[in-house]
Amino acid sequence: MSSQIRDAVIAEVARALVAQVVPQELPLFRAISGAYFAAPDKPIKFEGGKDNPLGFGTGSSVSVATPAILTASNVVVTYVASAIGASDSSSAQSLFGKVSAVEAQQASNWVLAAAQFDRTQLRMKLDSLFSLDDILALCFDLGIDSDNLSGDTKQGKVQSLIIYCEQRGRIDELIQRAAVINPNLAWSAQHTGNKSLSVAQLAYVHEIALNTLKKSLSEEQAAQIANAFVGSLAAH
Numbered sequence: 001m002s003s004q005i006r007d008a009v010i011a012e013v014a015r016a017l018v019a020q021v022v023p024q025e026l027p028l029f030r031a032i033s034g035a036y037f038a039a040p041d042k043p044i045k046f047e048g049g050k051d052n053p054l055g056f057g058t059g060s061s062v063s064v065a066t067p068a069i070l071t072a073s074n075v076v077v078t079y080v081a082s083a084i085g086a087s088d089s090s091s092a093q094s095l096f097g098k099v100s101a102v103e104a105q106q107a108s109n110w111v112l113a114a115a116q117f118d119r120t121q122l123r124m125k126l127d128s129l130f131s132l133d134d135i136l137a138l139c140f141d142l143g144i145d146s147d148n149l150s151g152d153t154k155q156g157k158v159q160s161l162i163i164y165c166e167q168r169g170r171i172d173e174l175i176q177r178a179a180v181i182n183p184n185l186a187w188s189a190q191h192t193g194n195k196s197l198s199v200a201q202l203a204y205v206h207e208i209a210l211n212t213l214k215k216s217l218s219e220e221q222a223a224q225i226a227n228a229f230v231g232s233l234a235a236h
Contacts, residue, residue, distance in 0.1 A: 005038045009089040013096050014066070014073035017228050020101065022065045025089035032066045040074065065217055069225060072212040076229055077204055079169060084196045095196055096232045104231025108206060111230055115203035119162060122175065126158045129182050133160065141177050142170070197233055206230045
């Protein structure tokens with residue numbers, strides 16, 4: 001896929017979120033997105049003022065959320081495309097729906113609560129149904145060096161393995177492999193209304209979006225936008 005198509009997909013997802021969360025910035029989107037894609041790793045200093053209302057240069061600085069939303073959209077679209085096994089980002093784009101701020105908050109709250117419940121259930125089942133040798137075999141099958149996981153006991157290794165997989169969006173992979181090793185693991189990844197992404201994957205979307213957004217936005221605004229990402233995926 002060309003970088004031009006990829007950028008267009010990211011821009012479309014970002015624009016929808018800007019319209020939902022900070023609609024007052026929509027008139028600036030074209031200029032800001034153009035500057036972003038020209039140099040994604042370069043901080044955008046948007047300048048406004050009577051003589052330069054939509055420009056980039058010297059003048060009084062205007063605080064906008066759009067650059068952060070574009071960066072987070074890049075991260076999220078890339079992950080979603082990988083998670084669904086899409087060969088291009090345009091397939092991932094089709095998973096993003098339009099929801100209100102209230103719907104996004106509700107969907108995000110449900111996803112995070114369900115993910116926490118699932119996490120506890122997974123920890124308990126791995127700890128009760130698997131021996132330490134089973135856990136080490138599980139790590140081997142997943143290509144994870146068990147020596148790099150903290151914990152000297154089976155319980156410690158289990159907790160560390162779950163955290164490791166959560167941080168890399170691999171919880172569903174962990175569950176699927178565990179079910180092969182021990183069929184008594186009667187637990188499968190929950191799915192939301194979106195048939196392509198599980199609760200664990202949506203929770204990971206929230207995590208990576210939030211971590212990206214917090215680098216340049218307030219905690220409150222970052223959380224609102226991260227909720228919007230999850231809501232647009234969960235409610236579609």
